[in-house]
Amino acid sequence: MKAILALEDGRCFEGISFGATGTTTGEICFNTSMSGYQEVITDPSYRGQIVAMTYPQIGNYGINPEDAESNGPHIRAFVIGELCEVPSNWRSNQTLSAYLAEHGILGIEDIDTRALTKHLRTLGALRACVTTELDAEAAVAAAQAAPPMAGSDFVKEVSTPTSYRWEAESREWVLPNASTGATGPYAELPPVRHRIVAYDFGLKHNILRRLRQTGFDVEVVSSSTTAEEVMAMNPDGIFLSNGPGDPAALDYIYLELRKLIGQKPIFGICLGNQLLAHAFGGSTFKLKFGHRGGNQPVKDLRSGKISITSQNHGFAVDAATLPDDVEVTHINLNDGTVEGMRHKIHPVFSVQYHPEAAPGPNDASYFFEEFAALIDQSKQ
Template sequence: MKAILALEDGRTFEGESFGHTGTTTGEACFNTSMTGYQEVITDPSYRGQIVTMTYPLIGNYGIAPEDSESKGPHVRGFVIGELCKRASNWRSNQALEDYFAEHNIIGIEGIDTRALTKHLRSAGAMRACLTTELSTEEAIKAAQDAPSMEGSDFVKEVSTEDGYLWEEESRQWTIPNASTGQVGNYIELPPVRHKIVAYDFGVKHNILRSLRQNGFEVEVVNSRTSAEDVLAKNPDGIFLSNGPGDPAALDYIHAEVKKLIGKKPIFGICLGHQILTHAFGGKTFKLKFGHRGGNQPVKDLRTGRISITSQNHGFATDQETLPEDIEVTHINLNDNTCEGIRHKKYPIFSVQYHPEAAPGPNDAAYFFKEFADLIDATKAQTNA
């Protein structure tokens, strides 16, 4: 069936729909990853967005349930160059087209994703409408009438209602290797070293898996949990997760996180990093087209080390607004925006990118160990 992608500035693209039919609106953005479309689709950070994949062929390895980053898809729509009609993957149990039909997600294929991406790079991420039922003029109007990403609070839509202890499968899959003594398909988990509380602002499952792989027992709480309730659990540390929307719109979260500063070691990723920025008294701003993909170069200003990182965010920390007791530790080498901060007095740090990246790259995976070591050091200092 014919489908139309209309942008709020009047630019339109025509293609063929797959999955669901109907009309949806959201912010049009693009992701440059060559693999990982399932992780993108199920990442809660994409709530409210119509995502374009720049890699031309999508769907070639189908859908494997254990690779999902949440319980279901969060994208408002999906834009690709070509849909692979037959998946080739022994782990797959469903085609992408069928997955979208099951979850009422509209996809469009057969458009010039290169032209769309170049347009969004020049004009910026913007509101869009994806439809199989509206005229071109109606679709443009629908895009223009859609809510703006600025000022949006999608965290309330994706955060868990009830807290829980993460007990899902977290072992890393591997290939047996007799020379190293690896006899099974999984690397066994280490014993629990630390018990932490993780705020769910739209947490990805692989973050929770990575935390468990590094010796953490993780109790997940919803985004509205008070600082008093978190501290009453007496955790060894506190984790602030990724999530969707405008970090400046989350005043009720900033206030609670501010109360936690200096009380426990804290580690934040992506939206968690931006929330810490506001809790410290700084500000965030909207990037022109965001950082979304698995090839973002980041420099550690303390060591000079450069990592290739996975990122998914449309807002960034304004480092000029940070107070003097906050150190900028990492910057993006493409645009020099802030990618990491650390408190000079308290055991608190955060990064804008994703050290748990699935399917990768894994250059930044060491941050989970760094969090565990920071908790160890804090405990030693407290007991000294």
């Protein structure tokens, strides 16, 4: 079936539909990852967005439940160059098209994703419509009528309604290796070292897995949980997750976080980094087209070390608005934007990217150990 991708500026792309049929709108963005499309589709940080993958063929290893980053897909639609209809992987139990159809998500293939990406890099993020029902003119009008991402609060849609303790499978999958003593297929989990509370603003499962692999016992709480409720749990530390939407619209969250600074060690990732900036008294701004993919270079200003990182965000911290007692620790080498910061007095730090990857490189996985070390130091 023919499908149309229409942008708010009037540009249209014709393609072929897969997955579900119908009409949907949202901000369109592009992801440069070469693999990990299932993790992208199920990442709650993409709530309200249409995602285009720059890698040419998608779907070649199918879908399996173990690689999902949440309980289902969060994207509005999926835009690709070529769909592989016959996946080849022993872990696959479903095709990408069948998975999207099951969850009512529209897909469109046979799109010139290179042209689309260059267009978005030139003009910036745009609202878009994917449809199998409307003509081009009506699709453009639908895109223009879609609400903007700035000012949006999608955290309310993705956060857990009730708190829970993370007890799902968290062992790391490893290959047997005689030289290291690994017997496979899983590495045993370490004993629990610290009890923490994790705010769920759109929490990815692999973050929870990595926290448990580092020795954390994790109690996950809703985004609306107050500082008083968190302190009543008396955790060893507090974790702030990734999530979707505009951080400036989340004053009901960052005003509570402000009360927690100096009370317990805090570690934030992605949206958690941006919310900390607001809690410190700083501000954020919308990037032209965002950072999304597994190849973002980041420099640690303290050591000079460069890491290749996995990222997914459309907003960034304005360094000029941060108070004097907050230090920028990491920057993006492509555009110089803030990628990490720490408080000079209190045990609080954060990064804008994803140290848990999924998908992406593992250069930054050491931050989970840094969080554990910060808690140890704080206890002493």
